[in-house]
Amino acid sequence: MFDPAPILTGERRALARLITQVENLTPLAEEALAALFAHTGRAHLIGVTGAPGTGKSSLVNELTKALRQAGETVAVVAVDPTSPFSGGAVLGDRIRMRDLSGDPGVFIRSMASRGALGGLARTTADVARVLDAAGFQRVIVETVGAGQSEVDIARMAHTTLVVEAPGLGDEVQGLKAGILEIADVLVLNKSDQPGAEAALRALRASLEIGHSVKADDAWQPPIAQTVATEGRGIAELLEYINAHRTYLRASGVWQQLERGRLRTELELRLRETLFSRLVNRLENGQLSAVLDKLQARQIDPTAAVRELLESEESGK
Amino acid sequence: MFDPAPILTGERRALARLITQVENLTPLAEEALAALFAHTGRAHLIGVTGAPGTGKSSLVNELTKALRQAGETVAVVAVDPTSPFSGGAVLGDRIRMRDLSGDPGVFIRSMASRGALGGLARTTADVARVLDAAGFQRVIVETVGAGQSEVDIARMAHTTLVVEAPGLGDEVQGLKAGILEIADVLVLNKSDQPGAEAALRALRASLEIGHSVKADDAWQPPIAQTVATEGRGIAELLEYINAHRTYLRASGVWQQLERGRLRTELELRLRETLFSRLVNRLENGQLSAVLDKLQARQIDPTAAVRELLESEESGK
Numbered sequence: 001m002f003d004p005a006p007i008l009t010g011e012r013r014a015l016a017r018l019i020t021q022v023e024n025l026t027p028l029a030e031e032a033l034a035a036l037f038a039h040t041g042r043a044h045l046i047g048v049t050g051a052p053g054t055g056k057s058s059l060v061n062e063l064t065k066a067l068r069q070a071g072e073t074v075a076v077v078a079v080d081p082t083s084p085f086s087g088g089a090v091l092g093d094r095i096r097m098r099d100l101s102g103d104p105g106v107f108i109r110s111m112a113s114r115g116a117l118g119g120l121a122r123t124t125a126d127v128a129r130v131l132d133a134a135g136f137q138r139v140i141v142e143t144v145g146a147g148q149s150e151v152d153i154a155r156m157a158h159t160t161l162v163v164e165a166p167g168l169g170d171e172v173q174g175l176k177a178g179i180l181e182i183a184d185v186l187v188l189n190k191s192d193q194p195g196a197e198a199a200l201r202a203l204r205a206s207l208e209i210g211h212s213v214k215a216d217d218a219w220q221p222p223i224a225q226t227v228a229t230e231g232r233g234i235a236e237l238l239e240y241i242n243a244h245r246t247y248l249r250a251s252g253v254w255q256q257l258e259r260g261r262l263r264t265e266l267e268l269r270l271r272e273t274l275f276s277r278l279v280n281r282l283e284n285g286q287l288s289a290v291l292d293k294l295q296a297r298q299i300d301p302t303a304a305v306r307e308l309l310e311s312e313e314s315g316k
Numbered sequence: 317m318f319d320p321a322p323i324l325t326g327e328r329r330a331l332a333r334l335i336t337q338v339e340n341l342t343p344l345a346e347e348a349l350a351a352l353f354a355h356t357g358r359a360h361l362i363g364v365t366g367a368p369g370t371g372k373s374s375l376v377n378e379l380t381k382a383l384r385q386a387g388e389t390v391a392v393v394a395v396d397p398t399s400p401f402s403g404g405a406v407l408g409d410r411i412r413m414r415d416l417s418g419d420p421g422v423f424i425r426s427m428a429s430r431g432a433l434g435g436l437a438r439t440t441a442d443v444a445r446v447l448d449a450a451g452f453q454r455v456i457v458e459t460v461g462a463g464q465s466e467v468d469i470a471r472m473a474h475t476t477l478v479v480e481a482p483g484l485g486d487e488v489q490g491l492k493a494g495i496l497e498i499a500d501v502l503v504l505n506k507s508d509q510p511g512a513e514a515a516l517r518a519l520r521a522s523l524e525i526g527h528s529v530k531a532d533d534a535w536q537p538p539i540a541q542t543v544a545t546e547g548r549g550i551a552e553l554l555e556y557i558n559a560h561r562t563y564l565r566a567s568g569v570w571q572q573l574e575r576g577r578l579r580t581e582l583e584l585r586l587r588e589t590l591f592s593r594l595v596n597r598l599e600n601g602q603l604s605a606v607l608d609k610l611q612a613r614q615i616d617p618t619a620a621v622r623e624l625l626e627s628e629e630s631g632k
Contacts, residue, residue: 033617034616034617035616037613037617038613038616039613040613255611259611262610262611262617263607266606266607266610266620266621266624269618269620269621270621271587271588271590272587273625274587274591274625275583275586275587275590278590291578291582294578295574295575297353297354297355297357300349300350300351300354301349301350301578301581301582302350302585303350304585305585305586305589308582308586309589309590309593
């Protein structure tokens, strides 16, 4: 039986344990997520994405410190989707903990895909929801910016920061083309380094060409110039982030984004439930027999689906 | 009405048109894939993945030429999953076409995620199936190696090549940790460049540490050293690829892989069909009313699913 009290009061060990359960898709996690759902929807979810070498982690570190100085509580989820089997992203915790450990208003968690049985985007959303219920005012989700799963993760945020840096080379620049379009705030980090001027011009040009795919056409993504390792530009970046939140709330886009997310989640759950129900109703070996026929090319996949659904209908 | 004849004889314009239909998930594509299914299962599917800068495209180009010299027909699908909205990967076509155009035994196609309505991995699998039915003996699927979707694409291949190169820096190395584990053949390209010796040692060490997650524990991934721009090492690489195919067939793993893929596909189709059937049976506005309650936190997602499924049951 799940007791929500320690989570709702942000008790750290209870939080850490529950997140592990969420990663492992346990029945307790399902129960907890259902019970906590009524307490969610308040946190500002901030996605931070960017290629390796842009200094995302330092930036998130500084942003967290700035938010703490402003009296806000912050949870950070660092996601490494590039290691599907062996895990990764464990280094980050320790480096950050040096600056932020001992502060009860900060909670940091690393996740690799290994633990994400239901898919990394789904698990990340569930973990963010737990942290939301625990009362953290800002939940920052940091991912490496390349590939669809990272885009999915960024999409679940209210405010997405895309972090760039000068001098990462042309091929890496190419990688970012799609990522740029999901940015609510662009960050040019390491903006004191050679090539910063050129990178800034390139970003401005990309923004002019790029079309927003979000619901909020009225928001023009600003560009923050930072040097995270020295804490420079962080205050300005935080102003942009807060301006975006104000805009989302005033325009009603906040509600739209949330409805879209809930709709996607509901549909996914319906698919899963319908499928498990079907499998339970089929006779033993029936799925396997259809697979035999498929593999022998005696039927095609569309016909295989028809056969299984018809036998379910008639078997009721 | 779909006419399979031009596809089965490998007529290029018919192929190009059908692949566009497959990318756009049209009803004709569904019909065509069902009709062509009986003619699939013969091609050797080769996945090629690796970080930007490893020279994947040149390598695929040389591999294609070597296969052509051995009298085999080759289709290449170049996938760029890093540009989810605006497309990409169109450059590749033209560069390659210079060497290989006019050869009826080669077919090259680039795909970006934009056209992939049903998900890039699914679309890529369907395109590979069309090319398989068209009689190409080898179908090479090339993807950028980072992120889950690329891993999914590599997984659908019989033989997966992971391409590395010396001197890509530590952070990029880190990216590859998970990718290494899906390799059936490792390729150290640009092996004449500084740092090649160290990269080779690192690859050997990774192979010793890494555990295979594939069904074929008996296969030890060899390391091919190539300089694709000069055609060096390609013959040896092709020997490794062919040895892996021989191994797959002799061990029965070829059949196991195919069954696993067909099972995944069947389950996905069942989920989709069950979901559409549910949506059709619900009353107008019913889904929206449940979403309202979810958004107001009056019910949780589990309860929302229960409510919708119960109303479907009682409405029958």
